[in-house]
Amino acid sequence: AHVPFFAERYSEGEMIKRSQMFYELLNKRRSVRFLSDEPVPREVIDNVIRTAGTSPSGAHTEPWTFVVVQDPYLKHKIREIVEEEEEINYKKRMGDRWVNDLKRLRTNWIKEYLDTAPYLILIFKQVYGWLPNGKKKTHYYNEISVSIACGILLAALQNAGLYTVTSTPLNCGPQLRVLLQRPANEKLLLLLPVGYPKKEATVPALTRKPLKDIMVVM
Amino acid sequence: AHVPFFAERYSEGEMIKRSQMFYELLNKRRSVRFLSDEPVPREVIDNVIRTAGTSPSGAHTEPWTFVVVQDPYLKHKIREIVEEEEEINYKKRMGDRWVNDLKRLRTNWIKEYLDTAPYLILIFKQVYGWLPNGKKKTHYYNEISVSIACGILLAALQNAGLYTVTSTPLNCGPQLRVLLQRPANEKLLLLLPVGYPKKEATVPALTRKPLKDIMVVM
Ligand SMILES: Cc1cc2nc3c(=O)[nH]c(=O)nc-3n(C[C@H](O)[C@H](O)[C@H](O)COP(=O)(O)O)c2cc1C
Ligand SMILES: Cc1cc2nc3c(=O)[nH]c(=O)nc-3n(C[C@H](O)[C@H](O)[C@H](O)COP(=O)(O)O)c2cc1C
Secondary structure (H helix, E strand, C coil): CEEECCCCCCCHHHHHHHHHHHHHHHHCCCECCCECCCCCCHHHHHHHHHHHCCCCCHHHCCCEEEEEECCHHHHHHHHHHHHHHHHHHHHHHCHHHHHHHCHHHCCCCCCCHHHHCCEEEEEEEECEEECCCCCEEECCCHHHHHHHHHHHHHHHHHHHCCEECCECCCCCHHHHHHHCCCCCCEEEEEEEEEECECCCCEEECCCCCCHHHHEEEC | CEEECCCCCCCHHHHHHHHHHHHHHHHCCCECCCECCCCCCHHHHHHHHHHHCCCCCHHHCCCEEEEEECCHHHHHHHHHHHHHHHHHHHHHHCHHHHHHHCHHHCCCCCCCHHHHCCEEEEEEEECEEECCCCCEEECCCHHHHHHHHHHHHHHHHHHHCCEECCECCCCCHHHHHHHCCCCCCEEEEEEEEEECECCCCEEECCCCCCHHHHEEEC
16 A cells, blocks of 8 residues: 655755765774774664664665674684685785785774773675565665665664774675574675774875765766 | 875864764664655756765776666656666565565565655666777676775665665666667666655665674774
8 A cells, every 4th residue: 555755854055064064074984994892882882773774775685794793702703704715815815916906095804992892783684585475575776775774774873973994704604694593594694893993093095086086976 | 297185184082973973864774675766856966976986996996887867757767767677676586585585674576665755866887988999808807896886875865865776787788778779788777766765655674783793803
């Protein structure tokens, strides 16, 4: 069934101001690879994941699972798996050019934040689901839908004053899926450590493309 | 070079409140397929695209192009291309099960909003780029990065009081790329018509999964 849709309406002046302020807020987001071990209220984590769950998804499949890891032992297990694979990635799998592209970010395979961040959020995409009759249900565009949900999650984290680094632990998916006891229809998409920046946190001195380099008006 | 990172810090009470309010704002987002032709200030469109451009991206490749179409003739051309392909999609390519899955959304191949929305934003992913020496530069995880940027764009639209429907015009990519004169390294990812809902707009009566069905805490 369809239902009438009512939307809040702002004045043009308000729209311009709101859009400007939201830009300024999100433009302060940076990927932070030095996270402190200060605790973060669980309620905030619940709220940002609820927010991610408002994302659109192909045919409303909602094909996402957010695994929040707070147990220190499990976090350390995750660190061991990721560091072991990442060392091989950097030394063998990624190739000179990729490693070179990452040089100015000064990333490497040591990921202390996997121990220190109060929460690790591992985002799984459900590549298929189940129909009421037990048959497999295709999840069209599941990777795009879950990535969009992660974009909304990142906005929600920034809005709440929390920091993360969007990471894709190459080749770690299967081991992490087993460690976290996720079913076979789920595949790891991203790993987000969440917390506050350490006092001495630094970030690469990057700039972003100006509007004219990312927008074309016709 | 790395530089010190300073982050705004809210009290725990503020964090909880901000995260709750952001959830309530985004939970009002719906995909709206009935958009009015009322004009929308261009400055707001600029700001939401600027905001999308703050997204993280694999190795900071920023592999996105946002094509904003406001010309009525071009919008109509886009409509013709999309409707022609979508009719074939619905009748032949998608298969009974997919069409069935979409039934409760009551979507079909008629897309009036492509004419009426004041802006169509077509988002292209740059599957590769160019190095200063003229060689091809791989864009790792370009689809994930651009989808995350679109999630941030959707949050920015909702924050500004603008509505859209996230759409993936199946099989239209190549024709739309040529129509909009985008280079061969760009592939269409999503098409977002942007505007205000029509007074008589309706939406499917969907519900969203509760937190306990999308989050696992360990
Ligand atoms: C990747 C993706 C592709 C989508 N493709 C279409 C589409 O081609 N046509 C359409 O009408 N809606 C499309 N949608 C919108 C979904 O149907 C919609 O998000 C879902 O039904 C949930 O409704 P809501 O967005 O109102 O919460 C798409 C959404 C996503 C995330
Ligand atoms: C899909 C994707 C994958 C990424 N993978 C990693 C990663 O594995 N490790 C890492 O340290 N950063 C990773 N990043 C973060 C990017 O390096 C970062 O977003 C980029 O350098 C821009 O910096 P900023 O986020 O501070 O704006 C990834 C980002 C995206 C979007």
